[in-house]
Amino acid sequence: MSIIKVENLTKIYGDFFALNNVSFSVEQGEIFGFLGPNGAGKTTTIMILITLLKPSKGRAFVAGYDVVKEPSKVRANIGYVSQDITVDDYLTGRENLKFQAHLYNLNNENKRIEEILNLVDLSDRADEPVALYSAGMKRRLDIACGLINTPKVLFLDEPTLGLDAQTKRRIWDYIKRLKNELGITIFLTTHYMEEADILCNRVAIIDRGEIKALDKPSILKGHIGDEVINLKLEYLSEAFMDSLKKLQGIKEVKFHDTLCSIKAKGAEGLIPKIFELASIHKVKVESLSSKKPTLEDVFLAYTGRGLRDILSDKEKGKIFGKRMRRFRY
Amino acid sequence: MIEGIYWITWRELKRYFNSKVGILIRFIQPLVWLGFTGNIFSETKILLQQVGFLGTYLDYIAPGVVTMMVLFTSIFGGMTTLLDRRLGYMNRILASPISRTSIALGKVLGISLIALIQSGTLLGIALFLGIRVSTGILGIFAIILTALVVALGFSSISLMVAIKVKSHEAFWGVVNFMGMPLLFVSSALFPLELMPSWLADIAKFNPLTYSIDIMRFFMAPQGSFINLIPNLIIIGLFALIVVSFCAILFNREITKAL
Structure with missing residues (x-):
């Protein structure tokens, strides 16, 4: 069964196509990755799927509910971890989770909080203010917050952005555990090839609002030959x-x-x-x-450009930066 | 809905109590006013007597300073919402099933309770400094209740500014621009009767004028309580209208990206 189904999704800002006729579906229990440079439309897609942004055209279903018509039902069934680390520095780890639990109207949340703290190995630091946590710990708490309501789908927007190599690997391990031990479907976006390769069952390569390729990483690499x-x-x-x-x-x-x-x-x-x-x-x-061919070679083959070329594509970046700020601030 | 409001308020208060330095800093300005200004202008007692106020100037401005605390705490309170949006925390809240209205109301209630705690504490300090509340414990209760109503109104205004302007600079610009005139053009520091008439006329449109008169009555009753009924209606309506408007605006602005 497809837990996410996206049909001809389009998002237009003025005359700029942030997403152009995107269709795909995500199966239950898989890690599905959106791989693309900054400004490719990854966050726009997530924002639409978590009901914080309305599509210009097309439809999307998450956990069986229409994201435009039944936003509350979608929200109750998902977890969302944004690309900025969003934990409250003034609260302790436990208080962060407590607040999060009540956003989802959970009762008897204490047991769930203990479980989640154990899962991300933060039990022994749970009663310290988050301001004292390292970046990696904050990210783990952040992911823990996204898991509090036992979501059917977890959305991770650039989960390892700005983390060092070691921390990155630990976060990868946690993400794999979520899938293997809890069977949670994960939709993640990344611009790290390695991350997509290591974590994802299937990867969609997205550039300038369009999906250029979608398959298992090994098959994508196989196409390159x-x-x-x-x-x-x-x-x-x-x-x-x-x-x-x-x-x-x-x-x-x-x-x-x-x-x-x-x-x-x-x-x-x-x-x-x-x-x-x-x-x-x-x-x-x-x-x-x-x-061996890497996903980067795959990316090059499908988009005709290297990731770095696009990153320095300043003009587009500026336009896009403005659009994105609209819902970040 | 009620639960949502409760937990949004819970977070506001947790954040407040966990930032101990912030709590102390907010007492500096009102204490300076009580300690210095109250004494510097003590000779205005004669002027006050002319318009029928029989206490000292310190007695006169005590409700004004308590109001100052309420006003500034609540009018700056929208800051946390601005930060939540900036840091992406608001998206985390919005991605959950909580109702949008309860976010707005929870924020307003949270800020108002903080303003209440601050002004209540300040009133305690004022009593310690020798200011009298001649209506006793019931009077103190009435003063604090008045403070709450004022706080609900002005924290709603603050939240509306925060949700509308989106940048720190603009937020501080707007709330500072509002704060001082609101305080000066009211009966907080000087009786309207002693102001130029055009200024007194403007002050009559300031809800603070009415709430301060209520507080002043409970500190040193002059005349009959019946005279205050219009004041009660005015500040009650002010709070009700502004809070409702804030909830509507918040709902609209927060979903505008949709």
Whole structure:
């Protein structure tokens, strides 16, 4: 069953298409990722799905309810963690959760609060003011707040933005636990390729308000095709080159002096065979590297631009920044 | 709805009690007024007697200073809502099923209770400094109740400003611009009878003039309570209208992005 269903969603500001005819669905229990640069339409999509923004055109259903017609029912069934860390510094961790619990009209919230605190490993610091927490702890509390009502879908907008590598990995572990142990469906947005790759069952690549590709990360990478093996040889050998080309799985061999670039499928299995051939032909291999396609390559292939190019796309960013501020402030 | 209001108010009060420095700072200005201004202008006693007030100037401005506390605490109170929106916390609240009206009313009630605590404490200090409330404990209760009604009105105004302007600079600009004139153009510091008539006329449109007269009556009764009935109606209506308007405006503005 699809727990999120989005049909031809469009959001227009003036003449700017923040979202253009976006359709997709998210299955129960999966981690679904929206991958795209800043200003691609990720937050706009989340804002519509959590009922804080109305679409210009199209429909969206979350947990079976229409986000425009039945916003209260949608709200009761979701958790939302925004890209800014939004916990109240003046309250303790426990008080933050208590307040959150009552926003959802939960009774006997104390037991639930203990459970959640345990889940994010904050039990021992729960009675300290949040102002004393580290950024990682605040983020965990933030996610905990989003979980208080045992939501059917948890929306995470850029969950690891601005965190260091270690903290980022810990947050990833928590997110995986939510899915594996609690079976919560998670909709997350990110502009980190690695994050989408590690966490998501399926990824939609979104750019300029349109979905460019949507599939499992492995399949997306598979579309890009082949792995590349780079060899540096001591000297060039015609015989070695010919026998390389005959190896099964090798698609293309190119030589530039003593550098050899091989496009292949299944590089792990091929590397030992390449060494075997090299020893038969008495060719010395000076170095070898193999590279698998990354989501970044996928992104490039689908959008024709690198993430960084878009990030420096100042004009669009400015326009978009203005739009976004409207519902942030 | 009631529960929603309760918990929004709960958070406002928690935040207040958890910021101990903030609590103390807010007492400085009113205490300066009581301590210095009350004495500096003590010779105006003769002027006050001319218009029928028989106490000292300190007695005269005590309700004014309590009102000052109520006014400034409530009129600056919209700040937390502005911060909530800025920091994205408001979105977290809005993404939950709580009713929008109860957010507005909870905020107004929270700010008003803080104003009440502040002004109640200040009144306690004033009593300690020798100011008399000749109607006794019931009078103190009536003064505090009046303070609550005023606070409800002005915290609603503050919340409306906060929800409308969206930036700190504009917020402080607007509330500061309102605060001082509201205080000066009222009977807080000087009787209307001693003001130029055009200023006294303006002061008659200021709800504070009416609430201060009520407070002053309970501190040092002059004349009959019957005379205060119009005052009660005016501040009651003022609070009711402003609170309702605030709830409507909040609902509209907060969903405007929708």
